[in-house]
Amino acid sequence: MKIRDYIGDAKQLGFVQRCKLSEGKMDGVDAAVIQNGNGLNMMVLPGRGMDIPYVYVDGMGLHFFSGTGITAPAYYDKENVEWLRSFFAGTLTTCGITYAGHPQIDGDEQLGLHGRISNTPAEDVRVFQEFRDGILHLAVEGTLKEVKFFGDYAVLIRRVETDSTRKGFTIIDTIENRGSNPMPLMMLYHINFGYPLLNPDAGVVTNGATPFPGNNNAKLEGELEKWNTFQEAADVYPERLFYHTFRKEDGLVTVELLQDRSKPDTSPRVRMKFDPDVLPNMVQWKSMQKQQYVVGLEPCTVLPTGREKLRNEGKLPMLQPEERREIRIIYDYIKPE
Numbered sequence: 001m002k003i004r005d006y007i008g009d010a011k012q013l014g015f016v017q018r019c020k021l022s023e024g025k026m027d028g029v030d031a032a033v034i035q036n037g038n039g040l041n042m043m044v045l046p047g048r049g050m051d052i053p054y055v056y057v058d059g060m061g062l063h064f065f066s067g068t069g070i071t072a073p074a075y076y077d078k079e080n081v082e083w084l085r086s087f088f089a090g091t092l093t094t095c096g097i098t099y100a101g102h103p104q105i106d107g108d109e110q111l112g113l114h115g116r117i118s119n120t121p122a123e124d125v126r127v128f129q130e131f132r133d134g135i136l137h138l139a140v141e142g143t144l145k146e147v148k149f150f151g152d153y154a155v156l157i158r159r160v161e162t163d164s165t166r167k168g169f170t171i172i173d174t175i176e177n178r179g180s181n182p183m184p185l186m187m188l189y190h191i192n193f194g195y196p197l198l199n200p201d202a203g204v205v206t207n208g209a210t211p212f213p214g215n216n217n218a219k220l221e222g223e224l225e226k227w228n229t230f231q232e233a234a235d236v237y238p239e240r241l242f243y244h245t246f247r248k249e250d251g252l253v254t255v256e257l258l259q260d261r262s263k264p265d266t267s268p269r270v271r272m273k274f275d276p277d278v279l280p281n282m283v284q285w286k287s288m289q290k291q292q293y294v295v296g297l298e299p300c301t302v303l304p305t306g307r308e309k310l311r312n313e314g315k316l317p318m319l320q321p322e323e324r325r326e327i328r329i330i331y332d333y334i335k336p337e
Helices: 082-086 307-312
Strands: 015-020 030-035 040-045 051-057 092-095 104-106 109-111 123-132 135-147 153-163 168-177 188-193 203-206 240-245 253-258 269-274 281-289 292-300 324-334
Touching: 015 123, 015 135, 030 123, 030 135, 040 153, 040 168, 104 307, 188 324, 253 292, 269 292
Parallel strands: none
Antiparallel strands: 015 030, 030 040, 040 051, 051 092, 092 188, 104 109, 123 135, 135 153, 153 168, 168 324, 188 292, 203 253, 240 281, 253 269, 269 324, 281 292
């Protein structure tokens, strides 16, 4: 059967639709809705760092959405941890480009929480919709710039793509140093999951080694043994951070969040894959507090232990002038038969 004979336009099967959000603090934010005709419904925000506020598959949300809601870049506050006032979390909040992590002072530069790029609007935004060999291919692409006169000139070109055979998507980032001096590369992909995929029965599986504590709460007795399990929502639950390190010789990293860890072969799950050569680490952010019930599985170019500290230890990744780095993250919802 030739599908083209049965449709008037490929948008009958799926589409990418650009739009402007309205009301409240999200008013005017440029957005793109993607529906792929195979149960995937997601949004990309060219007006907010090319981030992804939500992903639904077959009607089920896979993301966590905070009470801040989507906010326009005008509401961004770089001071201390005020970044959290515009942290909708969603499926993806991008942290970087030249800094990610807790606020600190690096030399004479005051660095706020997780950098500026998530609150930067994209330019040169394009959408792609192509029906080829019976498969509908969909993508949105945009360019983000983090530039300071007499400072760094970082450019990130992001493409988010899917097709009508998948229940997921791929993020393809090309990061370039267009400045005349080497610049830090501290990218952290704050990928977040919430209820109902995340629940007390859920579990995390990776092909890496056991992580190590990333904050004092994770060092409490018994916490490390529970790094990959979850619990009922609690009135009070200070966040736990666990740091993962992956080896290049082990090949592509696979990280899964299972909806039911007691059924490792049959549980619905989200599976992420990425290259440890460019993303050798992952932060696992675990919050089990009521209304803040979320886990972040956050691949990164380096653990966010502080830019000055990393530089002093010789561990700070750098991009040389005109150097480019490509980063890919594959994200798929899988429901075993």
